[in-house]
Amino acid sequence: MSTPALAADGLMKSFGSLRVADNVSFELPQGARHALIGPNGAGKTTLVNLLTGVLAPDHGHVYLAGAEITHLAPDRRVKRGLARTFQINALFPELTPLESVTLAILERDGVAPNWRRKLGGCSAAIEEAHALLQRLALAEDCNRRTRELAYGRQRLLEIALALAAQPKVLLLDEPAAGVPAGESAELFQVIASLPSDIAVLFIEHDMHLVFRFASRIIVMAGGRILAEGLPAEIAHNPEVRAVYLGGTEIHA
Amino acid sequence: MVLAAPAPSDPRRAIAAAARWRWYETLFWLALLLPYPLLPTYLDLASQIAIAALFALSLDLILGYAGVISLGHAAFFGIGAYFAAILVQRWGWTEPFSGLLVSGVAAAAVGYLASFLIVRVSRLALLMVTLGLGVLLEEAANHLSGLTGGNDGLHEIAVMPLLGRFTFDLYGRTAFLYALAVLFLMFLAARRIVHSPFGLSLRGLRENAARMPALGAPSRARIRVIYTISAFYAGIAGALLTQTTGSVALEALGFQRSAEVLIMLVLGGTGRLYGGIVGSIVFLVARDQLADMNPQYWFFWIGLLLILVVLFIPGGIVGGASALQARLGRRA
Numbered sequence: 001m002s003t004p005a006l007a008a009d010g011l012m013k014s015f016g017s018l019r020v021a022d023n024v025s026f027e028l029p030q031g032a033r034h035a036l037i038g039p040n041g042a043g044k045t046t047l048v049n050l051l052t053g054v055l056a057p058d059h060g061h062v063y064l065a066g067a068e069i070t071h072l073a074p075d076r077r078v079k080r081g082l083a084r085t086f087q088i089n090a091l092f093p094e095l096t097p098l099e100s101v102t103l104a105i106l107e108r109d110g111v112a113p114n115w116r117r118k119l120g121g122c123s124a125a126i127e128e129a130h131a132l133l134q135r136l137a138l139a140e141d142c143n144r145r146t147r148e149l150a151y152g153r154q155r156l157l158e159i160a161l162a163l164a165a166q167p168k169v170l171l172l173d174e175p176a177a178g179v180p181a182g183e184s185a186e187l188f189q190v191i192a193s194l195p196s197d198i199a200v201l202f203i204e205h206d207m208h209l210v211f212r213f214a215s216r217i218i219v220m221a222g223g224r225i226l227a228e229g230l231p232a233e234i235a236h237n238p239e240v241r242a243v244y245l246g247g248t249e250i251h252a
Numbered sequence: 253m254v255l256a257a258p259a260p261s262d263p264r265r266a267i268a269a270a271a272r273w274r275w276y277e278t279l280f281w282l283a284l285l286l287p288y289p290l291l292p293t294y295l296d297l298a299s300q301i302a303i304a305a306l307f308a309l310s311l312d313l314i315l316g317y318a319g320v321i322s323l324g325h326a327a328f329f330g331i332g333a334y335f336a337a338i339l340v341q342r343w344g345w346t347e348p349f350s351g352l353l354v355s356g357v358a359a360a361a362v363g364y365l366a367s368f369l370i371v372r373v374s375r376l377a378l379l380m381v382t383l384g385l386g387v388l389l390e391e392a393a394n395h396l397s398g399l400t401g402g403n404d405g406l407h408e409i410a411v412m413p414l415l416g417r418f419t420f421d422l423y424g425r426t427a428f429l430y431a432l433a434v435l436f437l438m439f440l441a442a443r444r445i446v447h448s449p450f451g452l453s454l455r456g457l458r459e460n461a462a463r464m465p466a467l468g469a470p471s472r473a474r475i476r477v478i479y480t481i482s483a484f485y486a487g488i489a490g491a492l493l494t495q496t497t498g499s500v501a502l503e504a505l506g507f508q509r510s511a512e513v514l515i516m517l518v519l520g521g522t523g524r525l526y527g528g529i530v531g532s533i534v535f536l537v538a539r540d541q542l543a544d545m546n547p548q549y550w551f552f553w554i555g556l557l558l559i560l561v562v563l564f565i566p567g568g569i570v571g572g573a574s575a576l577q578a579r580l581g582r583r584a
Contacts, residue, residue: 052466078468090466092459099267103456106449107467113474115450120268122449130264143266165468 003066005030005199006082006169011050011060013223020046021057022223028169032199033192035214037207039243043223044203045087048171052084053077065168079108083167085158087174087203093147097138097157100146101129104164129164136160136190152183159190170194172202176209188213211235271447280526284432288425295424301536302431303492306438307509308517308528310485315514316523317446318478319458320370323379323510324386325486327366328359330393330505332487335359336494337406338399348411348495352434355491356484363483370479371472374461386510394502405501409494420496427496434492435529438485443525445481454478458523515554519561521568530569 004027013021020043028034036044049055051062053074061070064082072080092100105125106112133142136156141149146157155175162170175191176184188209194200201218204210210217210231217234219226221243227234234240287298307329314320335355339345345354366385373381393400400406413419418426445451453474456464464471494500503509512535513528520531535554542550565572 073470074465075468075470078466084466086463086466090460090463092456092463094459095455096266098263099452100456102267103452104467107453107464107469112449112453112469113477115445115448115477117448118268118271118444119447119449119452120271123264126264126267139263142263161463161467 002030004028004063005032005065006051006201007063008047008051009061009063011047011062012058013046013050013055014058020223021050021060024050024060024220024223024225026218026225026228028199028201030168030199031196032201033213033215034199034201035210035217036201036203036220037205037210037217038220038226042220044220045173046223047220048084048173048203051171052082078165078167081166081168082171083162083165083169084171085162085173085175087177089154089158091146091154091157091161094145096143097133097146097149097160098126098129098142100157101132101160101164102126104161105129108165132160132164136163152179152187155179155187156190159187163194167198169199170201172200174203174205176204176206181206184209281436284529288428292423292425295428297536297540299424299428299431299496301532302428302435303489303496304513304516304532304536305529306431306435306492307486307489307513308520308532309435309439309442309525310482310489311513311517312522312525312528313442313445313482313485314478315517316525316527317451317454317458318475319461320475320479321378322382323514324382324384324389324507325482325513326505326507326509327386327389328363328483328486329490329493329509329513330389331359331362331483332356332490333494333500333504334393334400334406334490335487336491337409337500340409340411341406346410346412348414348430351411351495352488352491355494356488359487359490360480360484363486364476364480366483367476367479371475383507383510386505386507390502390505390507393505400502403502405499407499409498409500411495420498424496431492431496434488438488439525439529442485446525450474450477455523515558517568519558519568521570521572524568524570524574527568527570534569 006028009025011021011024024047036047038044046055050057053072057070061068063069064077064080069077069080102122102125103112105128106122109125111122111125130139130142133139136159138153138156138160141153146154149157159172159175172191176187179187184206191200191202192213214231216229217231218228219234219240226243227237227240229237287294311322311325314322332355335358336351339351339354345351369381370378394402414426414430420426453469456469457471457474461471490504493504516531516535517528518531519534520529521527538554539550542553561568567575
């Protein structure tokens with residue numbers, strides 16, 4: 001079996017007496033489309049923060065393509081190909097989408113610290129940013145200020161910013177949070193059509209979307225991984241039903 | 253950029269278009285020369301304005317672009333001012349251009365050291381740290397009277413004629429042209445910086461510092477760089493004051509100066525480069541005129557103006573003008 005794109009091994013994290021990650025281990029194979037589900041407070045976002053280096057684990061290890069990254073700063077992990085989006089929009093309100101994505105590309109290429117070059121002369125980066133925005137149907141709005149964009153568009157820009165890093169692993173923290181039902185399927189269509197070599201782990205509450213787009217599901221509760229398996233296995237797992245869904249059947 | 257760019261047909265060109273030099277910028281800079289032929293008795297004031305504008309530009313680089321606020325920015329102004337004086341008095345280094353440069357580098361060195369502290373804090377803690385740095389330095393300068401002259405300051409600091417030819421005359425002609433030329437050159441450099449990839453990353457930090465690491469940006473290193481550059485600018489401004497007035501006093505690095513430069517920048521508008529220049533013109537001309545009418549209460553009007561601007565034109569004077577132009581442009 002090939003090296004997993006991302007792996008967590010025995011991650012532990014406590015805030016005081018509250019254990020938010022309890023011996024979390026899992027593997028994300030290359031090209032995965034995995035869903036991470038669980039009730040509110042299960043520790044899903046905490047896990048993303050541990051994986052991306054926003055939080056440091058008390059114990060355990062994180063591996064990216066086989067290399068340990070447990071103690072790497074968040075920006076260094078991005079440089080190595082681990083990108084994420086945020087549950088609550090974390091955009092640049094006064095920048096345009098074109099500027100924002102160009103910035104992400106310049107950061108990726110290591111051009112951003114350069115203060116002698118002209119930004120307008122970085123046409124390859126601008127070109128690439130525009131093409132990416134076009135792919136996410138954001139080209140029309142690319143020169144408006146981000147804060148003026150409709151909410152659904154802002155969610156797409158979240159993804160565009162992560163994609164600009166050309167990640168090998170993409171962690172999506174509730175990408176469709178707050179997006180109207182009709183648009184969220186569209187948004188997931190975008191996610192489904194990502195290049196197949198990107199491993200994707202997405203947190204999502206809408207079970208219809210989870211079962212439609214995930215090839216495997218990881219279930220968390222109380223900081224622990226409760227179950228992991230194929231959608232059909234998870235749907236019929238009595239423990240998952242008991243803890244996560246209060247005993248009701250999951251309808252895929 | 254002062255005013256909004258017209259939307260170009262190709263969306264990809266918008267970024268380059270925003271950096272283009274416009275005709276009204278040329279007009280603006282030519283207008284800044286006008287005091288020389290028209291107001292020969294006001295050249296001292298005009299020099300003060302150019303120096304204050306350079307100082308405000310320095311603050312704009314960290315506050316307006318990187319979103320890093322400071323209540324003690326006069327510390328770097330003061331270091332430049334004292335260093336320029338000490339260069340002349342202790343070491344007989346009287347060549348003005350190199351003196352300016354060395355003083356700027358001295359301020360930048362201190363700014364670089366301070367930046368390690370600055371990147372660790374934000375919000376209230378950042379205000380307090382910068383305020384503390386300012387107060388600390390003021391007291392240090394007061395205490396080291398052997399070097400700084402303490403409360404009396406340093407006087408009769410005479411630099412060589414500019415380029416070996418132009419002496420600093422009593423009317424302040426040379427001083428004015430010198431200060432304005434330095435401001436212009438430093439402005440061009442700043443303009444270059446903010447329209448570079450680095451400049452865009454600064455705006456990213458201002459808009460959402462927390463997101464930047466998720467783009468792969470080492471935020472702290474980026475802030476250290478611009479803080480050092482900003483301190484260099486402030487130091488040059490301080491050194492200009494020493495060289496053009498021939499003296500330096502404690503008020504060069506007092507809290508009052510830190511507060512005033514913040515007021516000038518906010519009045520004019522942050523994150524636009526021109527805001528600091530316009531703000532310092534408004535502030536210092538108002539002080540000059542209002543102080544003539546009523547020497548005690550002129551600050552009242554500045555306070556009122558500041559409140560009105562912040563409440564009704566949050567982009568400052570330049571930001572307001574830019575918004576107005578955009579609206580007129582849309583209607584036309």
